Amino acid sequence: MSNQAQYATVTATAVGVLGAAYCAYRVYREMDKSRMPRPDEWRKVGTLKELYIYPIKSCAPVKPDHAECTVLGLRNGWLRDRVLMIVDEKNNCVTARNQPQMLLIHPTVRSSILTLTHPNMEPMHVNLAEVIVTQKPVTATVWGLDVPVRDCGAEVSDWITRICNLTSQRLRLVYYASHECRINKKMSSIKANYKFRKNDNGALPDETPYNLLNQASVNELNTRLKNTKVTTLNFRPNFVFSGNEAFEEDKWSFVKIGETVFEVLKPCARCTLTTIDPETGERNSKTEPLETLRSYRQTDDPHMRQASGNSPLMGLQMALRSGSGEVTLNDPIYVV
Template identity: 60%
Template structure:
């Protein structure tokens, strides 16, 4: 990289860090007096995951830093990259299950994508930040600023997905602030703020699964079994919590990091695709079983949310930025 590019990269990174810290600090200051003082331990952090590219395979972590945009570890950041089509609309494994088999790795600023049928692809995210101008893309119809990761990534993804060289692009989120919220009817029932949407996740930057709830679900499934990986969580709780105890929680604390539960996580067809093989369950399980007993109970909320069953929690950071979560950290609730 040229000296000029290095200078621009450093300047952009420094500005981004300052901006991100300031934004998160303001959120923390406005919320800190409202945080619970009494907590009950319900277990420990069993698994920790980040998903650098939306809908692609996760990275397994031992520790990570918390920001308002989600988990981060240096250049590795949760759902800050995504694949878009020719109209700059995001695409996911709901429509293209093969995306789940794209493995991701980030070392320093180098993103590596790999797939069993493809040669590895290496992208320098620092160069993308330094040399590419921001342009618009769309997540659920909401405009988001992104930087294009180049023709090599486009050619690689397009060959994998549909043997074309021009259909898909890889883009990188181009802001340190959360994206704008979706204008959904059910959002009026939940405590969304402008700082709760993260970068490119569907709704919020943090998702927690209670392992006991997954175990209970498996007792109800007759022809298949699932794991927490079907639900793509950031945090997996193991401990004394009973199945679906999470329905009654308002806040979660992992180590010293406090999260507010924004809403239960409504589940879609993505849960029916095996994350290891990319093969979708012929009977649409576990989604059909979840629909039989995990619907939203409030009739008004359900009317505006549809029939997506609940499994897991969607959360936003309420403590100060920069806190670290680690495997085996105690998990408390209020």
């Protein structure tokens, strides 16, 4: 076959593949649009009052006044939600459930420089751009799922290990090494009862890239607690809104912040991390607010009960449905 003929064949094949891919994409987008609520179905319920990005899983948040919404989660330049995590010597994810001091690690990001501070330590700086260029991806594990990461180096490893006061093992900081969501190959029949798609797991969050919390629900919970109070930070949300009744969010299927649309995938089942004071890293001796929540926030739905066990429900787990968009503090919030 002549070079011209080969070129024509390859070109035709490529065009055919691209054409098929484009058609499939259009079909996907049309299917996606068909599930979206109509404009006249939305009703306003409140206003976005708090916005949080957690650069490092289980560490303190950053509070920007605006952020871009992507399939991986919130981002503001190099500041991205849960794209870093701390791992043990076997590259398994470590969280503040077992290392509460992690909650006192405060990250900031300026350009590509990640700066970490802690009350008992000198600041630590990590150049994320340099990590990307110099470190080859390796495999780490988050909740039993393999994810590609890049190691952030020995210096920050020593710094974090000292904070957690460990002598028998070293902890390391790793950076998510993909522009795509982690693939959940262990998607169970439990999750299949919800509305998860294959790209709804984000980078390194527990379940979904977005979590929304109702300030009124937190206020209502505080009326029931004795000798302690909680804040929205006990629940580590991305979005906090005000203006609606407590737990009205249980009824919602879609949420629109400004012009950005999210689908509610499931209620958020709460764990022992809520019982650790985010300002001090100290555990509540009576495992509050978890015990109080269990008294009135457990589900009777058998599928949900199978997924959450005896974990009480508070807040919503969501995934992006409208394509990338920006959210800003005081944006109106609409729901269906």
